[in-house]
Amino acid sequence: MSLYNWSSKKENPKAHTIKNTKHITIPDGLWVKCFDCGLLMYSKVLKRNLKVCPQCSYHFQTSSNERIEQLIDEGSWQPMDAHLISTDPLGFKDQKLYSQRLKDTARKTGLQDAVQTGLGKMHGHKICLGIMDFRFMGGSMGSVVGEKLTRLLEKATQEKLPAIILCASGGARMQEGMLSLMQMAKISSALEMHKKKNLLYLSVLTSPTTGGVTASFAMLGDLIIAEPKALIAFAGRRVIEQTIKEDLPENFQSSEYLFEHGFLDLIVPRTQLRSKLIQILSLHTSNK
Incomplete structure (x- = not known):
């Protein structure tokens, strides 16, 4: 007789089951x-x-709050005009009322509109800073965006401070019609007054920067800086190709292509942006 009667025993499929397992949820x-x-x-x-x-x-993509943390000296940020909110002068409606869309977006993002403006310091250099936020209706430029940036530039002119605007936008806000297009001229006029005082304006283009923002203050900087591989354009590829009846290069709306063709002064990675802006501010201050 065999010491072990293998034929008389069958392996229990549950014998090796691990009991009391807990379901792990990854946030x-x-x-x-x-x-x-x-x-x-x-x-x-x-x-x-x-x-x-x-x-x-x-x-x-990064938020305007994160940009403030990345660029501004800790404890030096002083927001401006944070109370301004958009109204619905045209009673515009697409899939929902524009007034309701504003409320929903504000609740989702914690912002009142698509730009934050304020005064702050970079390594001790006092500046006026505007940061557009693509999360708020694609960073579209409506009346509040135009008003906040205009007031920021007027403050910079009054206080004789450098101004920096970080652009991230799909262009003018269609829900405000002609009122949104008027902001292009208003901001550009404020920039002209700032320029007449021989003050520094730096424009930083992030992805995407398009439409009316590209057609106005984004391209008016004394130095125009962009992040690598940023989408920078006025109109879409298909619209341009249909207009000029020609095929365009694959990367013609990238920051690298624009730099090669003289539209940009610098391409600076985000990890080096603060140090580069501080360097420029230091050179400008020492020159004055």
């Missing part, structure tokens, strides 16, 4: 995948690198 947003190279990274690592992919240097 949303803990891991982020790069849109360009596909690298999977811990969200805190990405934030620590200013939302720039450490492998391929792809620049993720």
Whole structure:
């Protein structure tokens, strides 16, 4: 007789089951995948690198609050005109009322409109800073955006301070019609007064910068700076190609293409932007 009667025993399929297992839930947003190279990274690592992919240097979109943290000396930020909100002068309606869309977007983003403006310091240099936020209706330029940027530039002129505007916009806000287009001239006029006082204006183009913003204050900087691979355009590719009846290069609306053709002065990665702006401010101050 065999010592072990294998034939008389059958393996219990549940014998090796691990009991009392707990379901592990991974919080949303803990891991982020790069849109360009596909690298999977811990969200805190990405934030620590200013939302720039450490492998391929792809620049993720970032909020105006994050920009303030990245650029301004701690404790020096003084917001301006934060109380201004858009109205609905045309009673515009598409899929929903414009007035309701404004309320919904404000609730979602915590912003009153598509730009934050204020005074702050960069390594001790006092500046006037405007930061557009693409999360608020695609960074579109309505009456409030125009008014806040105009007041910012008037403050910079009055206080004899450099002005910096970080652009991120889909262009003029169609829900305000002609009123949104008037902001192009209003902001440009304020910039002209600032220029007449021999004051410095730096324009920083982030992705995307398009439409009426590109056609006005975004391209009026004493120095025009862009982030790498930023989409910078006035009209869409298809509209341009249909108008001029020609095929255009694949990258003709990228910051690299515009730099090669003289539309930009510098391309600066986000991780180096603060130090580069401080360098420019220092040179401007020492020159004066």
